[in-house]
Amino acid sequence: MSLQAQILQFLLSGITVGSIYALIALGFVTIYNVTGIINFAQGEFAVYGAFLAISVFQETRLVSGNVQLALDWPLPLAALFGMAITTLIGMLLYRAGIQPARKASVLSMIIITIGAAFVLRGTALLIWGTDPYRLPVFTEGSPLKLFGAILTRQSVWVIAVTGILLAILYWFFNHTLMGKTLRACADNPNAARLMGISPRKMALLAFAISAATSAIAGIVIVPSTFMTYDRGLTLSLKGFVAAIVGGLSNPAGAVLGGVSLGILESFGAGYLSSGYKDAISFIVLFVVLAVRLGGLMRRRAAVVEQAGL
Amino acid sequence: MISTIRKYPNLFAFLLLGIILALVPLQLNNDYILTVMILVGEYTMLTVGLSLLMGYTGQISLGHATFFGIGAYTTAILATRFQISPWFALFAGVLLSSGVAYLLGMLIFRLHGHYLAMATLGMNVIIFLILTQEVEWTGGPSGFRGIPDLPLGSIILSTDTQYYYVIWFFTLIVISLSLNIVNSRVGRAMRALHSSEIAAETIGVDTNLFKLKVFALSAAYSGLAGGLYAVFLGFISPSSFTIGVSIELVVMAVVGGLASIWGAVFGAATVLAIEQWLRTAIKTLIPKASGEHEIIAFGLILMLIMIFMPEGLVTGVSNAIRARLSGHKPGIVQQAGD
DSSP, X not given: OOHHHHHHHHHHXXXXXXXXXXXXXXXXXXXXXXXXXXXXXXXXXXXXXXXXXHHHHSOEEETTTTEEEOOOOOHHHHHHHHHHHHHHHHHHHIIIIIGGGTTOOHHHHHHHHHHHHHHHHHHHHXXXXXXXXXXXXSSOSOOEEETTEEEOHHHHHHHHHHHHHHHHHHHHHHHSHHHHHHHHHHHOHHHHHHTTOOHHHHHHHHHHHHHHHHHHHHHHHTTTSOBOTTOXXXXXXXXXXXXXXXXXXXXHHHHHHHHHHHHHHHHHHHHTOSTTHHHXXXXXXXXXXXXOTTOXXXXXXXXXXXXXX | OHHHHHHOHHHHHXXXXXXXXXXXXXXXXXXXXXXXXXXXXXHHHHHHHHHIIIIIHOOOOSOTHXXXXXXXXXXXXXXXXXXXXXXXXXXXXXXXXXXXXXXXXXXXXXXXHHHXXXXXXXXXXXXXXXXXXXXXXXXXXGOBOOXXXXXXXXXXXXSHHHHHHHHHHHHHHHHHHHHHHHTSHHHHHHHHHHHOHHHHHHTTOOHHHHHHHHHHHHHHHHHHHHHHHHHHHSOBOGGGGSHHHHHHHHHHHHHHOTTOHHHHHHHHHHHHHHHHHHHHHHHHHSTTOOSXXXXXXXXXXXXXXXXXXXXXXXXXXXXXXXXXXXXXOTTTTTTSOO
């Protein structure tokens, strides 16, 4: 493979992986903007999205073989199911864990979402066990060739789904009343409340959207990589780094952060050391935090402390 | 007698704990419980440090296993590869943990809240990768074997009972040191820092330096615990120093109540006991179960305590009892507004 082709190859796989980070980062940003909370259970949503879709799509043995599922739903329906249930889980998390503690300090909130991540991970272990799961690729066929580099069809799916989701979210936040209310809430919860918007409902909506995007991320990667119950933490960490690089409150920044993190990881693993691939994102995190606290794309921080959510 | 106890409650509790601990091995012929008690000592050192950091300075660390690991591996590598006396190796481990914490602290303590939480998590991920990747030095994922036992005078420690006494000796030193710090001028500065950083700074507390010092001290405790862990087991592997362990430490500190030294002791003991019990309970419930099912319970404990008793179980329960005795229902005042 020529050097150019190799570079292009790293770039393409970086963008693919980065798209996933971008989707998770978007989930972080959506919740953070409306509630001021960093949800450490974000990556678990991706795991649940994938696991739930797989369970209704193919024959699966659950709860160490005690429950046998053979539903054989078509793939689109299975994906929708995974997304829907995960969305409900996200809303449940807000109602059961976040809302009762709405006056808690940042430290308490961090610990609560970590607790939630543990509960979700443990439950996933209980239901699906330690086995790795996988979906078939969405469309069969030979991989595409681009100037000597190879792009699998699933990668095309990942990048396309990310792009479409971004477009939908952009349209939602900028051109629908509900999206605008959500943004108003992120901007100034007290003023929003005076205008008759319920910050609590908006927070619930933010958790729902955030869980849905992460679930989609989990479903689109699971044909190209195995999903295990403990993948959530890594996904959370990468997504968070991406969100921070992008400025934490900026959706466009989050996407850019995710994609650049993916590319950096891909080149780092290719040219430096594959063993330290996971360290790259944290070295990036330290550098970004040391150089510029507000991330690379700083936006006016949302006034959320006194939201009383 | 009673008035003396009232005057020096910490001293009294300390002596009582010391006496009970000294008697345990004499009354006990159970190796399993002794091993668990040794682990309680280990985790108490770690939790006391974390509790000082989180409770008194309001800084979170989700990566405290980093310093536990640095202490353990420094002791192991120096005592085997360099043939240094295990005591010096242990000491070097403490120094290195503390030094690394100080340097890292200079970089990350400009951060707050979420950023700090993630930065400390990142620190833990990086140290874990180093431990698994640098096989030549650390033995990689399969671990590090053949760590020599500690010599004490003419004998070389080998039995669990001997290690029990040595480890709890150090744990008690850590507890008494921390109690003294908390009840000193430094402790007051730390509490001021927690309630309002700006106010503390206004009255002349160098907040950054304080946070760094407490961080370095808690890392020194962790390093000590790590070194003792290495010589006690004679074998260490990266799996003892994961993010999971760091979060377990947070659970212990939270259960005990942040900002409480005795709470940390209680938290470490309670969580370890729950963990041991859950493991056997889950085994009988689901015979085929493998892996870390107990994290469900841990997660629930964390969430429930933080939602209903953010000041921790010990403080929360004692406040509730006090309120009940004095006729007030707890919690009403806080929930008055929306």
